[in-house]
Amino acid sequence: MDRGRQVFLVRHGEADYERLSSYAPVYHGGRRDFAPLTDLGIRQAEAAAEQLRGSRPAVVVASPYARTLQTGALIAARLGCELRVEPALHDWLPVRDGAAPITGEIVRRKIEEYESWRRSGVLPSDRTWETDEEMADRVRDAMARHVASGPLVAVTHEAVIKSATNADVVGLASVHRLTR
Known part of the structure; x- marks a missing residue:
C-alpha cells in the first residue's frame, strides 16, 4: 500500500438480524x-x-457481507464515487476453512482461544483463526489492490478495524484512519 495514500476504515451500520x-x-x-x-x-x-465528505474519497471498497455492501453502497452514492467489492475485507472467522460446518459451540471455543491468546500471547498450535497481525496484513494487501486517484474508504467489520488501527472501540458506522 502506498504510505502517502489516505485510507479510511468504516464499520458497517446496524444489521437487521431480526428481519431474517x-x-x-x-x-x-x-x-x-x-x-x-x-x-x-x-x-x-x-x-x-x-463525515467522509471533506476527504473526497475516490473509491469505496466493501466486504462482501450484506451489511457492509449496503453501508458501502450508501456511502458511495452519497459521495458520488465508485463501489467495489473486496472479499479480503471479510470479518474475522473462527474457522478459516469454509468447507467445515461451524456450530455455535465451535464459535464460542474459538473466541475463547482468541481472547486467551490476546491476554497471554501464546498461540495454540492448532488454531484455525487469524491473529490481529494477519488481519491487519490482509487489510493492507487488499487496499494495495485498489488503485484510485484519491483517498479510499474500506467498509468492513469491528475485529478487522481493531486489528488494523489498534482502536479499542469501534462503534457501528464509525470512521477510522488506517495508519500502519
Whole structure:
C-alpha cells in the first residue's frame, strides 16, 4: 500500500438480524451475513458518508457481507464515487476453512482461544483463526489492490478495524484512519 495514500476504515451500520428470523432456518448460522441494515443502520451509514465528505474519497471498497455492501453502497452514492467489492475485507472467522460446518459451540471455543491468546500471547498450535497481525496484513494487501486517484474508504467489520488501527472501540458506522 502506498504510505502517502489516505485510507479510511468504516464499520458497517446496524444489521437487521431480526428481519431474517421469519425465514428460519434458511438464514441461521453463517447465513446471518445476509442481513440488511436496519433503518438506524441506514442513517448511520449516511452519517458516515457526511463525515467522509471533506476527504473526497475516490473509491469505496466493501466486504462482501450484506451489511457492509449496503453501508458501502450508501456511502458511495452519497459521495458520488465508485463501489467495489473486496472479499479480503471479510470479518474475522473462527474457522478459516469454509468447507467445515461451524456450530455455535465451535464459535464460542474459538473466541475463547482468541481472547486467551490476546491476554497471554501464546498461540495454540492448532488454531484455525487469524491473529490481529494477519488481519491487519490482509487489510493492507487488499487496499494495495485498489488503485484510485484519491483517498479510499474500506467498509468492513469491528475485529478487522481493531486489528488494523489498534482502536479499542469501534462503534457501528464509525470512521477510522488506517495508519500502519
